[in-house]
Amino acid sequence: MTKVAKQIVVQKKEGLHARPAALFVQIANKFDAKITVKRDADEVNGKSIMGILMLGAEKGSVIIIEAEGKDAQQAIKELEKIVESE
Amino acid sequence: MTMIILKGIAAAPGITVGPAYKVGKEEYVVPMESIQPADIPLQIQVFEEALIKTRREIIELQKRISVDMGQEEAQIFDAHLLVLEDRMLIEEVISRLKKEQVNVAYIFQEVLKKYISVFSKIEDEYLKERISDVNDVGKRILRNLLGRERKSLKDLQEKVVVVAHDLSPSDTAAMYKRSVCAFVTDIGGKTSHTAIIAKSLEIPAVVGAETVTAKTQSGDILIVDGNTGTVIINPDEETLDSYLQEEQKFKGVSEKFWAVKDMPARTMDGVSVEISGNIEFPDEVPSVKLHGGQGIGLYRTEFFYMNRKDLPTEEEHFQAYKFVAEQMNPHPVVIRTLDLGGDKFLSQFDIPKDMQPFLGWRAIRFCLARPDIFKLQLRAILRASVFGKLKLMYPMISGVEELRQANAILGDCREELNREGIAFDKDIEVGVMIEVPSAAITADLLAKESDFFSIGTNDLIQYALAVDRTNEKVAYLYEPAHPAVLRMIGNIIEAAHANEIRVGMCGEMASDPIFALILLGMGLDEFSMPSLAIPQMKYLIRSVSAADARNTAREALSLSTAKEVELFVRDRINDILK
Numbered sequence: 266m267t268k269v270a271k272q273i274v275v276q277k278k279e280g281l282h283a284r285p286a287a288l289f290v291q292i293a294n295k296f297d298a299k300i301t302v303k304r305d306a307d308e309v310n311g312k313s314i315m316g317i318l319m320l321g322a323e324k325g326s327v328i329i330i331e332a333e334g335k336d337a338q339q340a341i342k343e344l345e346k347i348v349e350s351e
Numbered sequence: 352m353t354m355i356i357l358k359g360i361a362a363a364p365g366i367t368v369g370p371a372y373k374v375g376k377e378e379y380v381v382p383m384e385s386i387q388p389a390d391i392p393l394q395i396q397v398f399e400e401a402l403i404k405t406r407r408e409i410i411e412l413q414k415r416i417s418v419d420m421g422q423e424e425a426q427i428f429d430a431h432l433l434v435l436e437d438r439m440l441i442e443e444v445i446s447r448l449k450k451e452q453v454n455v456a457y458i459f460q461e462v463l464k465k466y467i468s469v470f471s472k473i474e475d476e477y478l479k480e481r482i483s484d485v486n487d488v489g490k491r492i493l494r495n496l497l498g499r500e501r502k503s504l505k506d507l508q509e510k511v512v513v514v515a516h517d518l519s520p521s522d523t524a525a526m527y528k529r530s531v532c533a534f535v536t537d538i539g540g541k542t543s544h545t546a547i548i549a550k551s552l553e554i555p556a557v558v559g560a561e562t563v564t565a566k567t568q569s570g571d572i573l574i575v576d577g578n579t580g581t582v583i584i585n586p587d588e589e590t591l592d593s594y595l596q597e598e599q600k601f602k603g604v605s606e607k608f609w610a611v612k613d614m615p616a617r618t619m620d621g622v623s624v625e626i627s628g629n630i631e632f633p634d635e636v637p638s639v640k641l642h643g644g645q646g647i648g649l650y651r652t653e654f655f656y657m658n659r660k661d662l663p664t665e666e667e668h669f670q671a672y673k674f675v676a677e678q679m680n681p682h683p684v685v686i687r688t689l690d691l692g693g694d695k696f697l698s699q700f701d702i703p704k705d706m707q708p709f710l711g712w713r714a715i716r717f718c719l720a721r722p723d724i725f726k727l728q729l730r731a732i733l734r735a736s737v738f739g740k741l742k743l744m745y746p747m748i749s750g751v752e753e754l755r756q757a758n759a760i761l762g763d764c765r766e767e768l769n770r771e772g773i774a775f776d777k778d779i780e781v782g783v784m785i786e787v788p789s790a791a792i793t794a795d796l797l798a799k800e801s802d803f804f805s806i807g808t809n810d811l812i813q814y815a816l817a818v819d820r821t822n823e824k825v826a827y828l829y830e831p832a833h834p835a836v837l838r839m840i841g842n843i844i845e846a847a848h849a850n851e852i853r854v855g856m857c858g859e860m861a862s863d864p865i866f867a868l869i870l871l872g873m874g875l876d877e878f879s880m881p882s883l884a885i886p887q888m889k890y891l892i893r894s895v896s897a898a899d900a901r902n903t904a905r906e907a908l909s910l911s912t913a914k915e916v917e918l919f920v921r922d923r924i925n926d927i928l929k
Contacts (some may be wrong), residue, residue, distance in 0.1 A: 287429065287430060287433055290433055291433070294436075309439065310438055310439045310442075312438050313437045313438045313439035313440070314430075314433040314434060314437055315434070315437045315439050315440055315466055315485075316437075316439045318470065319466075319469055319470075
């Protein structure tokens with residue numbers, strides 16, 4: 266099983282809130298891989314809008330996206346784009 | 352238990368005693384119940400079914416919104432769906448269900464609370480908005496969960512007094528004909544929806560009882576005195592006795608009216624008027640006939656659209672109209688076309704909240720903008736018109752222009768039916784509900800292009816006097832006897848008669864005995880009211896002479912204030928009814 270992890274700085278000016286959060290979850294759900302998002306001590310399911318929102322990741326905060334599964338590589342690639350684009 | 356006496360507004364007459372049943376504004380409080388480990392799979396299934404049902408509801412809603420309001424609006428529901436399908440939420444519910452072994456609805460409620468409380472602590476405008484999404488979806492799921500668990504009103508063994516902050520038309524529609532013996536609400540006025548429904552169901556109602564929901568628990572014994580507007584919570588035995596006696600007396604009075612219910616509504620000097628009933632449901636037809644109604648003066652059709660997610664079909668409209676036409680035949684039935692807006696909203700459309708709903712996008716304005724919806728109803732009315740004597744009436748017409756536009760759409764429907772070879776009454780009468788001051792003032796112009804008028808006093812009065820009848824602070828200004836109102840009514844009747852068309856009245860004013868003499872004297876041809884009020888009105892009409900009524904009207908029209916008018920007629924009416 267492939268496991269990929271990537272540390273990313275949130276670039277979106279509204280943070281990982283609002284539409285980016287919804288988009289993130291929608292994309293995450295396209296993949297079979299298990300997706301986890303970590304910020305400091307918090308760790309949430311990346312396929313859950315509740316989880317992502319509760320993470321409260323503002324612009325500039327550092328998060329780690331972890332994907333585990335066959336399509337983990339691709340998942341990270343696409344999710345990264347959302348978080349890093351401004 | 353201490354007895355508490357509350358004063359409210361007497362909205363529908365009668366006295367009754369019964370246990371309270373509180374109806375919240377979708378505030379469900381689910382009690383915790385233990386379950387057996389063996390029940391867990393079933394509870395999970397219940398939960399999944401509720402999620403599936405909710406998903407279906409949201410998708411349907413979304414589809415309709417995207418057709419009606421555009422893609423942009425419909426996107427709101429994407430967020431709802433995400434919440435609904437949220438893995439964290441679902442997993443948390445299921446894992447807690449297994450661990451805590453209590454009913455799934457309770458667990459769901461608790462999980463929902465947790466999320467909402469976490470969200471509300473985060474300083475973020477977007478998240479604050481999401482709270483309402485989570486809330487909306489949560490309530491939907493909870494409702495679907497409870498749909499399988501909740502004891503509904505219709506399962507109750509005894510009749511209950513429904514206690515609520517306010518009742519919307521869709522609330523009462525769900526209760527219709529179930530075991531309700533009275534309504535009590537915190538807010539509302541004499542003409543609120545609760546009052547109208549209570550009168551039609553012939554049960555007492557007290558509205559504007561301010562703190563009643565705060566002071567009542569479900570199960571408390573309540574005396575509801577709809578004659579004086581009193582509500583007594585947990586009465587002592589002495590009070591209860593005296594009220595039960597009062598109740599008997601109230602029934603005794605109406606027997607005198609009952610005796611004349613099937614006689615013609617003719618004055619002592621031989622002038623006949625028509626007294627007919629107002630209905631909202633086909634089921635109410637027998638009640639109109641039982642009480643001696645000579646027709647249906649107002650058939651409200653909004654209920655087709657309430658408490659449902661889809662739009663009613665032409666066939667549904669048709670079946671209902673056909674039934675009512677056949678049942679009342681040969682007596683006339685006036686069908687009022689869709690009058691949504693104001694305090695009645697279409698659940699299908701999520702119409703943006705007007706700041707001033709009574710002045711907003713409603714009734715004929717909505718129908719003219721949405722001929723697709725309007726035509727369904729018009730076609731159904733036309734098709735049903737061969738099964739009895741149907742008349743068609745447009746609400747909220749503000750001038751000749753709107754009447755012509757509505758008639759043009761009706762003309763299209765006629766042509767369509769002709770082409771399709773479907774029969775309809777080619778001479779169907781088409782009338783205007785006069786409820787906007789501009790229509791009242793231009794009644795002479797409208798009369799030239801109408802077959803009849805019906806005065807809708809509830810709205811006419813509030814528009815003419817600039818009083819929001821649902822606002823308790825100004826409700827006292829809502830005076831049917833205001834000289835401005837009487838003059839307007841006089842003007843409408845005069846204009847109609849000059850053009851040889853008949854005028855009815857279907858607002859609350861038509862059933863209030865206080866105004867009967869004045870209206871009769873001004874020449875009103877038809878009084879339409881909740882069926883319960885018909886026998887008394889017949890008795891009244893039969894006890895007076897038209898010549899006397901004309902003098903009374905003339906005198907009343909010369910008085911300066913509503914108080915003076917009421918004072919002038921009250922004693923006379925009380926004497927007649929004594």
